[in-house]
Amino acid sequence: MSIDKLSINLATVREQWDLREAAEACARHGITAIDPWRDQVAKLGLSAAVRVIRDNGLRVSGYCRGGMFTSPDAIDDNRRAIDEAAALGAECLVLVCGGLPAGSRDLVEARKRIADGLGTILPHARACKMPLAIEPLHPMYAADRACVNTLAQAIDLAQALGDGVGVAVDTYHVWWDPDLEAQIARAGRMRKILAYHISDWLVPTRDILLDRGMMGDGVIDFARIGRWIEQAGYRGYTEVEIFSKRDWWTRPGDEVLRTCIERYRSTLM
Amino acid sequence: MSIDKLSINLATVREQWDLREAAEACARHGITAIDPWRDQVAKLGLSAAVRVIRDNGLRVSGYCRGGMFTSPDAIDDNRRAIDEAAALGAECLVLVCGGLPAGSRDLVEARKRIADGLGTILPHARACKMPLAIEPLHPMYAADRACVNTLAQAIDLAQALGDGVGVAVDTYHVWWDPDLEAQIARAGRMRKILAYHISDWLVPTRDILLDRGMMGDGVIDFARIGRWIEQAGYRGYTEVEIFSKRDWWTRPGDEVLRTCIERYRSTLM
Numbered sequence: 001m002s003i004d005k006l007s008i009n010l011a012t013v014r015e016q017w018d019l020r021e022a023a024e025a026c027a028r029h030g031i032t033a034i035d036p037w038r039d040q041v042a043k044l045g046l047s048a049a050v051r052v053i054r055d056n057g058l059r060v061s062g063y064c065r066g067g068m069f070t071s072p073d074a075i076d077d078n079r080r081a082i083d084e085a086a087a088l089g090a091e092c093l094v095l096v097c098g099g100l101p102a103g104s105r106d107l108v109e110a111r112k113r114i115a116d117g118l119g120t121i122l123p124h125a126r127a128c129k130m131p132l133a134i135e136p137l138h139p140m141y142a143a144d145r146a147c148v149n150t151l152a153q154a155i156d157l158a159q160a161l162g163d164g165v166g167v168a169v170d171t172y173h174v175w176w177d178p179d180l181e182a183q184i185a186r187a188g189r190m191r192k193i194l195a196y197h198i199s200d201w202l203v204p205t206r207d208i209l210l211d212r213g214m215m216g217d218g219v220i221d222f223a224r225i226g227r228w229i230e231q232a233g234y235r236g237y238t239e240v241e242i243f244s245k246r247d248w249w250t251r252p253g254d255e256v257l258r259t260c261i262e263r264y265r266s267t268l269m
Numbered sequence: 270m271s272i273d274k275l276s277i278n279l280a281t282v283r284e285q286w287d288l289r290e291a292a293e294a295c296a297r298h299g300i301t302a303i304d305p306w307r308d309q310v311a312k313l314g315l316s317a318a319v320r321v322i323r324d325n326g327l328r329v330s331g332y333c334r335g336g337m338f339t340s341p342d343a344i345d346d347n348r349r350a351i352d353e354a355a356a357l358g359a360e361c362l363v364l365v366c367g368g369l370p371a372g373s374r375d376l377v378e379a380r381k382r383i384a385d386g387l388g389t390i391l392p393h394a395r396a397c398k399m400p401l402a403i404e405p406l407h408p409m410y411a412a413d414r415a416c417v418n419t420l421a422q423a424i425d426l427a428q429a430l431g432d433g434v435g436v437a438v439d440t441y442h443v444w445w446d447p448d449l450e451a452q453i454a455r456a457g458r459m460r461k462i463l464a465y466h467i468s469d470w471l472v473p474t475r476d477i478l479l480d481r482g483m484m485g486d487g488v489i490d491f492a493r494i495g496r497w498i499e500q501a502g503y504r505g506y507t508e509v510e511i512f513s514k515r516d517w518w519t520r521p522g523d524e525v526l527r528t529c530i531e532r533y534r535s536t537l538m
Contacts (some may be wrong), residue, residue, distance in 0.1 A: 003273045105490040113445065140409045142445035142471045153447045165298045176411035178380065178422045205477055219412045221374040 001265045003153045007033035007061035009197065009241035010040055016253035019044045020052045027056040033237050035062040036088070038081060043212020046087055053088065053133045061237035062133065062168070062195045063090035067146070069117030070098035070110050078121045082130050084143060091236065092133040092194040093125070094168050099144040110147050120160055126164045132195040133167035134158055138176075140208055150174070151183040160190050167231065170197035170210055170241065181228050196229050198222060198268075199242045210245035215263040222267045240264065270534045276302035276330035277529060278466065278510035279309055288313045289321050296325040298526045302506050304331040304464075307350060307359070315356055322357065331402065331437070331505035332359035336415070338386030339379050347390045349513035350403045351399045360505065361402040361463040362394070363437050368413040379416050387430055395421035395433045402463040403427055403436035407445075409477055418453040419443070422445050427461050438498065439466035441509065442479055444489045457501025465498050467491060467537075468511045479514035484532040491536045509533065 003170060008031055010022050017025060018038040026034055034053070041049045066078045085093040097114045104110065118132065125132050136154040141215035148154050151174050158165040167187055174180055187193045200218030200227065204267035205211050215222055226238070240260045242248050248256050277300055279291050283513035286294060288309040295303055303322070312320045322329060327390040337351040347524065354362040366383045373379065385418055392402050405423040417423050420443050422434065443449055456462045458506050467488030474480050484491055496505070509529045511517050517525050 100488055105488050107447075107490070109443070138409065139407060139445040140474070140477075143470055147445070149445050150447065158322050176376070176408040176416070178376075178419065201412055205409070208409075208474055208477060219369055219374050221376070 001269060003030060003261055003264060004032060005237050006031055006264050007035055007047045007239040008257065008260065009239050010036055011036040011064065012240055012242045012260070013253045014040070015249035016256070019049055022253070023052050023056045023058055025257060026058060026251055029254070029261060031261070032057070033061045033253040034094065035060065035064055035094070035239050035241070037064045038084065041084060041088070046084055050087055060088045060090040061239050062094045063088055064090050065094045065096050067095035067134070068098040070101045073118050074098070074117055078117070079124050082121065082125050082128050085130050086128040090130070091094040092131040092166070092168070094133045094135055094195060096135055096137060097146045098147045099142060099147055102115065102126065107142070107147055115146065115157060115160070118157065119166065122161055122164060131194050132165045132170040134165065135170060135172055136190045138141055138173040149251065150177060150179070151187065152179055155183060155187050155190070155192060159190065164256065166192035166194035167241035168195035168197060169193060171220050171222065171225055172197070172199045172201060175201060175225065180225070184228045184232050188234065191233070193232060193234040194236070195239060196234060196236065197241045207245060210243045212242045212244055214242060214248060214259055215240070223269055226268050238264070238268065270538060272299060272530055272533060273301060274506050275300055275530065276304055276328075276506035276508040277526065277531050278304040278333065278478055278508050280306055280333065281509055281511045281529070282518065282522045282525055283309070283517040283526070287507045288318055292321050292325045292327055294522055294526060298523075298530060300526065300530070301326070302328040302330045303331065304363070304508050304510070306333045307353065310353060310357070315353055319356055321489055322516060327359045329359040330508050331361050332357055332365045334365050335401070336364035338383045339370045341387055343367070344389050347386070350391050351390065351394050351397050352424055355397040355399050359399070361400040361435070361437070363402045363464060365406060366403055366415045366417045368411060368416055376411070376416055383417065384426060384459060385427070387426065387434065391433060400463050401434045402437040403434065404439060405442055407442040413501040415528070419446060419448070420456065421448055424452060424459070424513045425454050428459065435461035435463035437464035437466060438462060440470045440489050440491065440494055441466070441470060444470060449494070453501050457503065460496065460502070461512065462501060462503040463505070464508060465503060465505065466508045466510045468509065476514060479512045481511045481513055483511060483517060483528055484509070484536040492538055495537050507533070509538065
C-alpha cells in the first residue's frame with residue numbers, strides 16, 4: 001500500500017523534534033506531507049519554515065490551528081493564522097473552535113460566539129483562498145477546548161457559512177457517534193471534508209488529553225470509517241495525529257514514524 | 270425549596286456507608302428517596318434491603334443497574350435485576366447498556382446486540398411492571414461501558430421497543446449535546462423520561478470515570494437543563510449521583526448529604 005496519501009501531524013513527534021528535524025525525518029522515511037503546529041512554525045520563524053518544508057519536498061495537508069473563538073483577541077489571531085497557513089501553502093487551516101469562556105456555563109452563547117467568530121474571519125480566509133476546516137472535538141472537550149462536538153454540528157456550521165468552510169474529521173473525536181456514517185456521507189455530498197485525521201481510542205484511557213493511541217492499539221475500526229470517508233469522495237491526505245505523553249512521545253522519533261507507516265498500511269484497509 | 274423530589278443515588282456515598290447506614294442517614298437528613306446499587310443490595314440481602322428501605326420511609330427512584338448486553342450471561346442477569354427492582358419497589362431499572370465486546374471494534378454489531386438484549390428481557394420487565402430506563406452514557410464510555418451515547422439514540426431504542434422502555438437523563442453524560450433541548454422535549458412528548466440524574470462536569474477532569482463533581486463545582490447549567498426537563502413534563506425525582514474518588518468519597522457521609530441538599534437548593538433554580 002502506497003504512502004502517497006499519508007501525512008504526519010507534527011504533534012505526533014513534538015517532544016522529539018523541532019519542525020526542521022521533523023520535516024527532514026519525514027522526507028527520509030518517504031513521507032510526503034505534514035501538518036505543522038503554529039508554535040513549531042513560530043519557533044523556527046515563518047520564512048525558514050516555508051523553506052524547510054519546500055527543501056524537503058513536503059506538502060502541507062493542514063495547519064494547526066486556528067479557532068478558540070471564545071477567547072479574547074481570537075479574531076486578530078485567526079487572521080494571522082490564515083496568513084501563516086497561506087504562506088505555508090497549507091490545504092486548510094484546522095479550527096479548534098473554543099470551549100466555554102472563563103466562568104461561563106452558557107453553551108448556547110459560546111456556540112453563538114463561535115459562529116460569529118467564524119463569520120468574522122471568513123472574508124479574510126476567502127481573500128487568501130485558505131479553506132477553514134472546523135474540527136468537531138470529542139464531547140469530553142466541550143468545556144475547555146471546543147463546544148463543537150459532533151460532525152453534524154460542524155457540518156451545520158460549515159453549511160450556514162458557505163464557501164470556504166468545511167470540516168476536519170478526526171477518528172479520535174467522532175468514532176463513537178451513532179450518526180457518523182450518515183454525517184460523513186452528508187459532508188461528502190456537500191464536498192465539505194477538508195481533512196481526515198487518525199489516532200486510536202485506548203482502553204483504558206488514562207489522560208483525557210494526552211493518551212491517544214497508535215492505530216491498531218485501541219478500538220477504532222479504521223477500515224470501516226476509512227471506507228465511509230472514501231465513499232464520500234474524499235481523496236486528500238490521511239493524517240496521523242497522536243498526543244501520547246506516556247508512550248509515543250517517549251520513543252525515538254524514527255521509531256514513531258516507522259510505526260505510523262506500518263500501522264497506516266496494516267489497519268486502514 | 271422543598272427537597273421532596275430529591276433522591277440520592279447511593280453510589281454517591283458508597284465508600285462511606287453500606288445500604289443500611291446510607292438509608293438511615295438519608296432519613297435523618299429528610300431525604301425521601303434513594304437509588305441503591307445491586308452490590309449494595311446483595312451485601313445486605315434482598316429482603317433485609319427491602320425492610321431497611323421501608324423502615325426508613327424511603328422511596329426507590331431507580332435501581333442501578335441492569336444492561337451490559339454485550340457481556341456473556343447478560344440476559345439471565347438482567348432478569349434477576351428486574352426481579353430485585355420489583356421487590357424493592359423501584360420506579361425503574363436503570364440500564365447501562367454495555368460497550369464493545371472483548372476484542373471487538375464493531376460498534377454497529379455491539380449496538381445491535383444491545384437492541385436484541387433489550388427486546389429479550391422486555392417481556393419479563395413488562396410482566397413485573399418494571400420500566401426499563403436506557404441511560405445514554407457520555408461518548409468517552411463508548412468502548413468499555415455503553416455504546417448508547419446520545420439521548421437521541423436512547424430515545425430511538427426506547428421508541429422501537431415500545432411500552433415499558435424509556436430513558437434516564439443524566440446531566441454528566443448529556444450536558445454537552447447540541448441537540449439536548451430538542452431531545453429532552455421529544456422524550457417528554459413520548460412520556461419516556463423515567464429518571465433524571467445530576468452531577469457536574471469538572472474542569473479539569475482528572476479521571477475518566479471517578480471524577481464527577483458536586484453541582485455548582487463544574488460547568489453544567491443545571492437551572493437551564495432542569496427547566497427543559499420540567500417543560501418536558503417530567504415530575505419525578507432529581508437524583509444526585511456522584512462518583513468522586515478524590516473528593517466526595519473521602520468526606521464524611523453526613524457532609525456529603527448536607528452538601529447535596531444545599532446545592533440542590535442553590536443550583537437547580
